[in-house]
Amino acid sequence: xxxxxxxxxxxxAGTPDxxxxxxxxxxxxxxxxxxxxxxxxxxxxxxxxETIHRKFSRNLSSVLSTMARLRVSVDFVSVTQKTYFDFxxxxxxxxxxxxxYHMPQRLPFVLELxxxxxxPLITRLLGGxxxxxxxxxxxxxxxxxxxxxxxxxxxxxxxxxAWLPAISPTQQQDPSPGERCTATQLDLAEIEHNPLLMQxxxxxxxxxxxxxxxxxxxxxxxxxxxxxxxxxxxxETVLAQLTRSAIPGSSSERNTPEERERxxxxxxxTSLEVTVELASVPITLPDALSLxxxxxxxxxxDRGGEVAVMVDGxxxxxxxxxxSNGRRxxxxxxxxxxx
Numbered sequence: 001x002x003x004x005x006x007x008x009x010x011x012x013a014g015t016p017d018x019x020x021x022x023x024x025x026x027x028x029x030x031x032x033x034x035x036x037x038x039x040x041x042x043x044x045x046x047x048x049x050e051t052i053h054r055k056f057s058r059n060l061s062s063v064l065s066t067m068a069r070l071r072v073s074v075d076f077v078s079v080t081q082k083t084y085f086d087f088x089x090x091x092x093x094x095x096x097x098x099x100x101y102h103m104p105q106r107l108p109f110v111l112e113l114x115x116x117x118x119x120p121l122i123t124r125l126l127g128g129x130x131x132x133x134x135x136x137x138x139x140x141x142x143x144x145x146x147x148x149x150x151x152x153x154x155x156x157x158x159x160x161x162a163w164l165p166a167i168s169p170t171q172q173q174d175p176s177p178g179e180r181c182t183a184t185q186l187d188l189a190e191i192e193h194n195p196l197l198m199q200x201x202x203x204x205x206x207x208x209x210x211x212x213x214x215x216x217x218x219x220x221x222x223x224x225x226x227x228x229x230x231x232x233x234x235x236e237t238v239l240a241q242l243t244r245s246a247i248p249g250s251s252s253e254r255n256t257p258e259e260r261e262r263x264x265x266x267x268x269x270t271s272l273e274v275t276v277e278l279a280s281v282p283i284t285l286p287d288a289l290s291l292x293x294x295x296x297x298x299x300x301x302d303r304g305g306e307v308a309v310m311v312d313g314x315x316x317x318x319x320x321x322x323x324s325n326g327r328r329x330x331x332x333x334x335x336x337x338x339x
Contacts, residue, residue: 040206040232048246049079053210056162063158068124071218077211085203087229094139094193098152101187107234108200116224117214122147139193156186165245206232276330277308
């Protein structure tokens with residue numbers, strides 16, 4: 001009996017059977033997540049938002065300069081992702097928080113105009129001089145609130161063209177000349193001076209915060225920031241459409257079938273030159289200079305060999321010589337992707 005056990009169990013005494021060993025799962029790569037600093041958008045999409053709003057800042061500089069009859073420079077500073085509470089906590093109190101709705105979806109977001117930005121512009125609208133005293137730390141009066149709405153309206157009208165790609169294809173219309181496209185209308189609802197009272201989403205909800213710097217005057221002595229806060233979850237579709245329009249990629253990734261049909265309809269009358277290249281033969285310069293009518297060049301290619309089809313000087317297809325209705329022709333055999 002002991003001999004039988006030794007033959008059937010060759011493992012040394014005290015060594016466990018490999019089949020009885022517990023299976024230990026291999027540890028997978030884990031990425032830490034900071035709930036205080038949520039990252040909803042990738043770095044590529046953040047760079048796309050930066051590109052879009054740099055153009056917006058240049059447009060806004062011209063709009064505010066015309067309104068205030070003063071040199072106004074607006075510069076893009078940063079785009080960050082943080083919780084809505086962190087954004088509210090970072091603002092001065094009092095300030096001017098504008099509740100804005102992105103129509104027609106009626107998505108709420110916040111436009112924050114700091115006192116250092118608002119009061120110098122309000123002073124200019126009331127006929128004041130360029131040299132203005134420091135901005136007071138008090139809420140806006142009723143008259144100042146109406147002027148603040150005027151200034152915020154100019155900011156939103158400059159923002160609408162930048163957000164035009166966020167319109168869904170079914171909402172996009174081709175406006176007639178001189179007609180303004182209202183599909184990206186931004187509706188200013190109210191202005192609040194206390195940041196803690198502007199609760200459009202939960203405090204722990206993620207948001208995308210765009211920061212800009214406003215400089216006023218020839219010497220840019222007056223500098224003050226303003227912010228645009230976009231809740232990440234309600235604006236998920238809008239942000240995706242905005243960033244998709246700014247991220248380089250193939251047209252098939254950016255354009256819907258309706259957009260492609262509209263683009264193709266506009267280029268239907270475009271003329272292209274199509275040529276066929278039989279072959280190329282390397283010759284020396286003296287041989288090229290000595291060519292005369294009647295000379296024969298040997299191409300070194302079979303009669304039925306493939307030829308290159310060129311579209312506006314670029315190789316687009318391969319084909320074979322053929323006949324069509326008694327005329328020489330080329331039958332396309334395959335497409336060539338020439339970078």
